[in-house]
Amino acid sequence: MIREPASPRTPRVIRRIHMYLGLTLMPWVLVYATSTLVMNHRQLFAGGIDENLAVVTDRAYRSELAPDRDLHRWARTILKDLGLEGRHAVEWRESDQALVIHRQIPGRERRITYWPARGRLVVEAAPFRLRRFLTGLHTLHGFGASAAATAWAVLVDAVSAAMIAWALSGLYLWWEMRRTRLWGGLTVAAGALTCAALVAVL
Amino acid sequence: MTGRVLRRVHMYLGLFLCPWVLVFALSSLAMNHKLHERAGYRPAEEHAYSRTFEPGTDLHRIATSVLADLDLVGPYWIDRRRSDARQVTVLFDSPLRAARITYLRDAGRVRIERREPRLGSALVSLHRGGIDSEFPAHRLWGLAVDALAASMLFWVFSGLSMWWQVKPTWRWGFLGLAVGAGVFGTTVAFL
Numbered sequence: 001m002i003r004e005p006a007s008p009r010t011p012r013v014i015r016r017i018h019m020y021l022g023l024t025l026m027p028w029v030l031v032y033a034t035s036t037l038v039m040n041h042r043q044l045f046a047g048g049i050d051e052n053l054a055v056v057t058d059r060a061y062r063s064e065l066a067p068d069r070d071l072h073r074w075a076r077t078i079l080k081d082l083g084l085e086g087r088h089a090v091e092w093r094e095s096d097q098a099l100v101i102h103r104q105i106p107g108r109e110r111r112i113t114y115w116p117a118r119g120r121l122v123v124e125a126a127p128f129r130l131r132r133f134l135t136g137l138h139t140l141h142g143f144g145a146s147a148a149a150t151a152w153a154v155l156v157d158a159v160s161a162a163m164i165a166w167a168l169s170g171l172y173l174w175w176e177m178r179r180t181r182l183w184g185g186l187t188v189a190a191g192a193l194t195c196a197a198l199v200a201v202l
Numbered sequence: 203m204t205g206r207v208l209r210r211v212h213m214y215l216g217l218f219l220c221p222w223v224l225v226f227a228l229s230s231l232a233m234n235h236k237l238h239e240r241a242g243y244r245p246a247e248e249h250a251y252s253r254t255f256e257p258g259t260d261l262h263r264i265a266t267s268v269l270a271d272l273d274l275v276g277p278y279w280i281d282r283r284r285s286d287a288r289q290v291t292v293l294f295d296s297p298l299r300a301a302r303i304t305y306l307r308d309a310g311r312v313r314i315e316r317r318e319p320r321l322g323s324a325l326v327s328l329h330r331g332g333i334d335s336e337f338p339a340h341r342l343w344g345l346a347v348d349a350l351a352a353s354m355l356f357w358v359f360s361g362l363s364m365w366w367q368v369k370p371t372w373r374w375g376f377l378g379l380a381v382g383a384g385v386f387g388t389t390v391a392f393l
Contacts, residue, residue: 019361019364019365019375020375023361023362023378024378026358026382026383027382027387029354029357030355032354033351033355036351037348037352040334041331042331043334087393106390140393142233142234143235147392149393151389152393155385156234157234160227160228160230160231160234163227163230164223164227166223167223170216170217171217171220174217180213183214184213187217188220190218191218191221191222192220199328202296202298202339202343
């Protein structure tokens with residue numbers, strides 16, 4: 001156990017904010033860090049959603065495409081009928097004239113295929129995979145797809161703001177420690193120059 | 203001694219990677235609010251283009267050749283909605299040099315539309331990995347992204363260790379951990 005050094009009030013408050021933000025948002029930091037490693041090494045962690053899909057529902061179903069031929073609105077109607085509203089991608093598959101909806105639930109993705117001419121609808125579920133759970137959470141953003149997705153988007157904003165707060169409060173706390181200013185200053189400069197050089201050639 | 207070393211590594215890693223932390227935080231905000239979708243393209247400039255391709259040539263082969271001839275090296279997407287037998291449209295992604303390139307087969311010309319310079323779009327173009335990329339600069343960026351991700355894990359565990367050494371903060375710390383885990387679990391369950 002160590003005792004905290006006596007310090008002026010401002011750095012102490014900043015240190016506390018830096019720490020409590022980190023403790024509270026730790027699950028998101030862990031998810032973003034691990035999923036970043038997974039996504040950065042795609043060849044190592046290959047594998048798509050199409051592997052081992054299991055049929056959950058195969059039934060008769062009727063839904064008409066609106067005159068404006070808006071596939072997204074059609075997909076939302078079908079998802080609502082199935083109680084599966086939320087973030088999704090949609091495509092029209094020409095080969096067998098089917099509407100294919102990918103319901104993006106991190107780690108529990110569903111593929112809904114609807115053949116309007118045959119009046120048949122199939123829902124398939126992907127088995128849980130940690131890799132897809134992590135990357136699914138990482139890529140989930142944006143407001144409005146559902147109440148839970150909007151809540152997640154608010155949290156994404158909070159984590160992003162916290163990252164900015166950690167960077168700025170970290171810089172402040174470093175600056176308050178006079179003995180580390182030289183090496184810290186060199187480190188900041190090295191990081192900034194490396195980042196700027198990479199951005200310039202990307 | 204160990205605690206002091208941990209604090210120093212925690213701090214110096216943060217100081218070096220500070221630009222990446224800011225880039226990824228700001229680009230997350232931009233993506234979450236779709237700020238990058240607001241950027242349009244500047245008026246087109248057209249140039250004669252002498253290279254020809256056999257009918258049926260793979261679109262990616264055409265795209266890489268056209269981009270290489272324009273000295274644009276990096277990731278791209280083929281815009282299939284704007285591509286047909288007469289033209290191939292390629293979206294070249296880069297934080298500072300992003301452009302929409304259209305190769306007009308019949309006319310033997312290329313049309314270049316540069317993306318309007320907007321901070322949100324540039325940041326989102328940087329929100330990427332790339333360790334497996336075929337482009338050396340992107341592999342280097344991917345290396346930095348690996349370093350950032352590994353450092354984030356280190357910051358978590360070193361942060362926990364440093365918190366644990368300050369007993370007066372245990373109560374509020376546990377509360378923060380519990381609230382965070384609870385909100386995370388609840389939200390994920392309803393996604």
